[in-house]
Amino acid sequence: MKPKIEDVAKLAGVSPTTVSRVLNNRGYISEKTRKKVHDSMKQLNYYPNEIARSLFIKRTYLIGLIFPSTSNPFYGQLIFHLENIYAQLGYKVLLCNSQNNEQKEKQYLQMLQRNQVDGIIAGAHNRGIEEYDIPKLPVVGIDRYLSDTIPVVSSDNYDGGRQATQLLIEKGCKKIIHINGPNFLETPANLRRKAYEDVMVASQLKPITYEFPLKSNDEIVSGIIKDLFNEHPNVEGIFASDDMIAAKVIREAKKRGISIPDHLKVVGYDGTETTRQLLPELTTVEQPVEEIARKAVEILNFQIDGKHEDIQLEAILPVKLIESETT
Amino acid sequence: MKPKIEDVAKLAGVSPTTVSRVLNNRGYISEKTRKKVHDSMKQLNYYPNEIARSLFIKRTYLIGLIFPSTSNPFYGQLIFHLENIYAQLGYKVLLCNSQNNEQKEKQYLQMLQRNQVDGIIAGAHNRGIEEYDIPKLPVVGIDRYLSDTIPVVSSDNYDGGRQATQLLIEKGCKKIIHINGPNFLETPANLRRKAYEDVMVASQLKPITYEFPLKSNDEIVSGIIKDLFNEHPNVEGIFASDDMIAAKVIREAKKRGISIPDHLKVVGYDGTETTRQLLPELTTVEQPVEEIARKAVEILNFQIDGKHEDIQLEAILPVKLIESETT
């Protein structure tokens, strides 16, 4: 069986208390004892059982991460940074792919509570889930309003939408169409649309938004893009609410022999590493993914440490327009 | 404070033993008692502490996942499936981004042991790490030989390399170049190169492989691709060892005004969802990501359950050539 503290203690000829103290660098320990203990630990190949420790100290240093899918480049990159930051802070990360499924999400929430996580960071979903309002469980949302008391971190969606739309206007587009998810959601991401509409109106242009439904797959989105081109064959600019959609727009335009950027200009949103590698020609609004991760961790830490006075309820981080070849 | 089993017991007027039995559906419980206990749990909003449970049963239902980065589309998708499968099986998943850093990886390995994970699934790295040989800790490698006794799951890299190369030959290419990582590594992925060389030689063509170093970044890879085009301006076919590299090849070809597929044909490897969305025109060899995940879980489960006779030391899953517009 795995050696335990008692085994180390026996071999070193000391008490379990002493071994624990050596392990945790707590209290006074003579150099001689410390060495004996360390030698015994090495000899037995001992490593402490964190489960037992967690039970006692009532702290797991576990963080739950609930996001739709690591397969999506934006979330994949965000989770990468979150995990990195937490690893450096001595935390571990429990991964949950919610797939935007409310039922799954509730189950994960239960599971994370049972496993005594110190906190939760959760990413975009269709709507707030009241189950997130767990007394004393630190939670931070990313691009997502979970409840009135749960802090949200997001990129400056409004400014991103504004910059994207303005760029298209500056480049001479008049007929500019936006593609986005459903409008009824109160997500920060909806500000991309709001900004688009505001800028269009301010420039005396008519905003037109094509919406795809909440649970839409590849085909549905492709169909909507086809509709867009059929109904507006003379569209000059398209601002897609994310890079995946922008990629589909580009593809459809190519199929129709519409040359980009001469006859059509396209702007995406996200600007993940993966997009920039696979589709570097796309002009897009880059989210500060690492900074979002850092901010979310910072706010969650304030909650964990009980520093409630330091918590911002909303943190908005600046985006960066990356001009490439589609505009 | 959080209610514990004792609180539920008191409220229900029974012993903690009985509550535990209700919780675990073990032994005989009268319907009346069961109801009382359930009511009390609901009233107190009780949920069991898995940490305490784990300590006793010596089983955490935790699996450690060590992969270079969730930001990479292949690993992101693989991890997505692994997590999904494990969630359905009632397991939880601890995520570790090793970033191909041996030091980090060793630390994660320690951490996972301290946290009493039931098993580990680890993805590609530069070389085997002896620390993986932990007595009685179930481990499975994906596309990676960790040690003689650790099972490996991979796509049929040889067949993938063969199909890619043969396609290029069939399409009329004579001068076909391969781009891959360093050859000295004994990874299953190196079979892609081996297959390329075998097919070329069998077709009386000269294999030429451009290698990029182990720790290479964007720029280094781009530089190597530039070299390739400078040194072989008349190259007709390029088989890249993954889709990211293929994307760079396409980009460089465009810059040089080389038209694809007319004057140059390109084949990638991986065929992740993300690639297929962002770069659907790429011909590539699709890895059976979900099947790889399933197989790895299956083999790890055999180890966890002690069914050592059922364990395959090497599982190779079939790939699928997806012909698109770059060939």
Added chain:
DNA sequence: CTGAAAGCGCTTACAG
């Protein structure tokens, strides 16, 4: 059908 006791592997006051 139900309960009292012991124990999972740690840590922390409290003594000395």
Added chain:
DNA sequence: CTGAAAGCGCTTACAG
């Protein structure tokens, strides 16, 4: 500087 005892929140024989 070091140790004996109690306890973190569960579960499992063992009794009854």
